[in-house]
Amino acid sequence: MAMKNWTAGTQCVAKKEHSKPKAGEIPYHKGDILTLVGPGTRKGEYRARHNTTGDEGLVSGSNFREREALRIDPKLSLMPWFHGKISGMQAVCKLKPMDDGLFLVRESVRHPGDFVLCVCFHQKVFHYRVIFQNNKLTIDNKEFFYNLIDMIEFYSRNRGAIATVLLKPKKKEGTKSAETKLLKSGWLLDLSKLTLGEVIGEGEFGAVFEGEYAGQRVAVKNIKCDVTAQAFLEETSVMTNLHHKNLVQLLGVILHNGLHIVTELMTKGNLVNFLRTRGRFAVSATQLLRFTLDVCEGMEHLESKKLLHRDLAARNILVSEDGVAKISDFGLAKVSSTATDNSKLPVKWTAPEALKSKKFSTQSDVWSYGVLLWEIFSFGRQPYPKMSVSDVRECVDQGYRMEPPDECPPDVYAIMMSCWETDPKKRPSFHKLRDRLEKELSKPHT
Numbered sequence: 001m002a003m004k005n006w007t008a009g010t011q012c013v014a015k016k017e018h019s020k021p022k023a024g025e026i027p028y029h030k031g032d033i034l035t036l037v038g039p040g041t042r043k044g045e046y047r048a049r050h051n052t053t054g055d056e057g058l059v060s061g062s063n064f065r066e067r068e069a070l071r072i073d074p075k076l077s078l079m080p081w082f083h084g085k086i087s088g089m090q091a092v093c094k095l096k097p098m099d100d101g102l103f104l105v106r107e108s109v110r111h112p113g114d115f116v117l118c119v120c121f122h123q124k125v126f127h128y129r130v131i132f133q134n135n136k137l138t139i140d141n142k143e144f145f146y147n148l149i150d151m152i153e154f155y156s157r158n159r160g161a162i163a164t165v166l167l168k169p170k171k172k173e174g175t176k177s178a179e180t181k182l183l184k185s186g187w188l189l190d191l192s193k194l195t196l197g198e199v200i201g202e203g204e205f206g207a208v209f210e211g212e213y214a215g216q217r218v219a220v221k222n223i224k225c226d227v228t229a230q231a232f233l234e235e236t237s238v239m240t241n242l243h244h245k246n247l248v249q250l251l252g253v254i255l256h257n258g259l260h261i262v263t264e265l266m267t268k269g270n271l272v273n274f275l276r277t278r279g280r281f282a283v284s285a286t287q288l289l290r291f292t293l294d295v296c297e298g299m300e301h302l303e304s305k306k307l308l309h310r311d312l313a314a315r316n317i318l319v320s321e322d323g324v325a326k327i328s329d330f331g332l333a334k335v336s337s338t339a340t341d342n343s344k345l346p347v348k349w350t351a352p353e354a355l356k357s358k359k360f361s362t363q364s365d366v367w368s369y370g371v372l373l374w375e376i377f378s379f380g381r382q383p384y385p386k387m388s389v390s391d392v393r394e395c396v397d398q399g400y401r402m403e404p405p406d407e408c409p410p411d412v413y414a415i416m417m418s419c420w421e422t423d424p425k426k427r428p429s430f431h432k433l434r435d436r437l438e439k440e441l442s443k444p445h446t
Contacts (some may be wrong), residue, residue: 008044009243010036012064015185026050026057032058033067033186035249037123051251052193054215066184069241073176076237078149078229078259080177081105081169089117092125094170105130113221113446115148117155121163126183128162146224147258151156178233179255187240189213189252189262196220200269205232210265217265218251222258229259236261238307246298248318248328266318266326274319285409286441287323288376292412293437294325299369300430302327303362310360312368313349314375347389348382353424363424369433370419377412378405410442 006012014032021027026048028034036047040058048059048186068074074131083094085107095102098120108114108129113132130151136144137151140161145151156166171177182188193214200219201208205228209220223229239250254260268274271291275283295317302309309316309327316329345355351367353359371383384392384402401420404413413434419426428436 005034006061006066007243008036008038009233009245009249010193011051011067011243012036012048013067013299015064015065016063018059018063021057024058025056026053026059028059031186031234034064037243038067051216052214061217067187067240070181070185070187070237073181073237075174075176076178076181076233077175078178078233078255079105079152079226080171081152082148082171082226083170084371085112088116088118088127091116091127095120095125098123098125099168102170103152103166103168104170104172105152115161117151119163119166126163143377147226147229149226149229149255149259150224150257151170153256182253182255184399185240187236187250187252190291191256194218194220194254194260194262211262213251213262216251219265220261221261221263222260224258226258230261232261239263241305242301242307244298244301245324246294246326247301248326254261263328264320266328267321268319268323271317271319271325272380273373275314275376279379280407283379289412289437289441290323291317291319291325292373292377293429293434293441294432295327295369295372296437298327299365302365303430308360308362309365309368310354311346312365312372313346314372314380317372348392351424352393352422355393359424361424365425366427366430367418367424369430370416373412373419374402375418376406376439381405409440411436415440 011035014028014030014034017030018025018028028050033051035051037047037049037056040046044061046061047056049056081104083091083104083106086094087109091106094104095118100121102120104118105120106116106176108116111129113136114132117128117130120127120128130137130139133144136146137148139142143154143160145154152166154160155162159165169177179188182195195212197210197212199207200210206222206224209222211218211220223232236253243249249264250342251262251264253262290361299309299312311329312327316327318328319325319326347355349368349371351364354364374383375381385394399422401417404410404416415433418428419433
């Protein structure tokens with residue numbers, strides 16, 4: 001059998017029970033998930049951390065399979081029971097055979113924008129109008145929900161004001177349940193093992209909390225809006241395919257109150273704030289170069305997987321407890337290269353060809369990386385200081401490029417300028433950039 005050659009950060013699922021560990025080993029049950037920390041002492045052996053207990057020790061590679069990544073599948077739905085705008089009659093036709101507790105949710109034809117929960121009980125279909133009130137949903141003015149996922153979760157456990165507990169979703173043709181798929185591939189986490197702490201950030205889509213999952217400190221992004229949660233399912237699929245020391249690691253997701261995305265906690269926050277609050281007296285030139293190299297290695301990994309980031313900027317780089325920079329927010333990371341909504345593009349970081357003709361590529365990520373270098377060496381200043389977004393677009397088109405930040409090493413500025421070549425083909429790859437930065441790091445710096 002070919003030897004497995006897994007790198008640190010790979011997540012593995014135990015194929016069998018190991019309840020009597022020898023010295024230095026750790027116990028695990030079939031189906032448990034462990035993260036590899038590094039190679040062991042013997043061939044085929046690894047050091048690993050148990051995702052649930054937090055124990056670290058030696059394991060035999062032959063007892064494990066790699067945790068399956070999720071394929072990005074447009075049929076995967078967090079709400080397979082949602083049928084869109086159909087009439088009551090159409091709903092009744094779909095709910096066959098009329099088993100007790102068979103249900104679906106539809107958008108009302110008579111009251112567009114309102115939802116209706118349709119449930120079978122005693123060979124009849126009951127239609128419950130879901131009323132939208134103060135940004136929440138309710139059927140009976142007693143129980144209120146942020147979203148449909150929440151509502152269905154509640155009535156699957158409690159009968160409340162409806163005829164019967166919801167037992168079986170009637171799936172819309174062509175959809176698959178994301179919950180089932182997440183569960184099968186080992187990415188669905190156990191809500192009872194999660195403790196939420198303080199809010200540490202406000203994302204555009206909801207709060208980010210600090211928390212603890214099975215003894216490990218984690219960050220939790222909670223997305224309450226159904227539609228957005230569905231879009232984030234794609235981000236999650238992308239993240240299940242990536243393991244690298246300079247990419248924020250996904251631990252899994254929880255479906256409750258919408259979608260919770262659970263990742264490793266980066267205690268030192270984002271790179272902009274990290275640099276602004278410390279400044280040039282606290283952070284050495286060597287440390288700045290280390291950050292640039294960290295990000296470059298993470299991007300080189302994305303490049304090798306043919307993934308684009310599309311929103312590379314210091315605000316999306318997080319710093320770990322031990323000072324390692326990691327790329328986060330793969331919200332826009334996509335395999336394809338056509339942009340979605342142009343109004344949302346971060347103009348000061350986006351390459352001219354991407355702004356003009358929506359041509360995204362690794363080369364446009366390299367342009368953004370040049371701007372990120374400028375942010376790092378200016379200790380977190382806003383790029384193109386004192387210029388409006390429309391001025392930036394116009395001036396950059398005419399060949400304007402930013403001046404080097406104060407005390408920026410000339411060779412580093414030369415790297416920035418190479419990232420800002422007008423012709424995308426002339427920009428270096430992340431692989432090339434890494435070589436240049438490593439050379440720069442090996443020079444003596446103050």
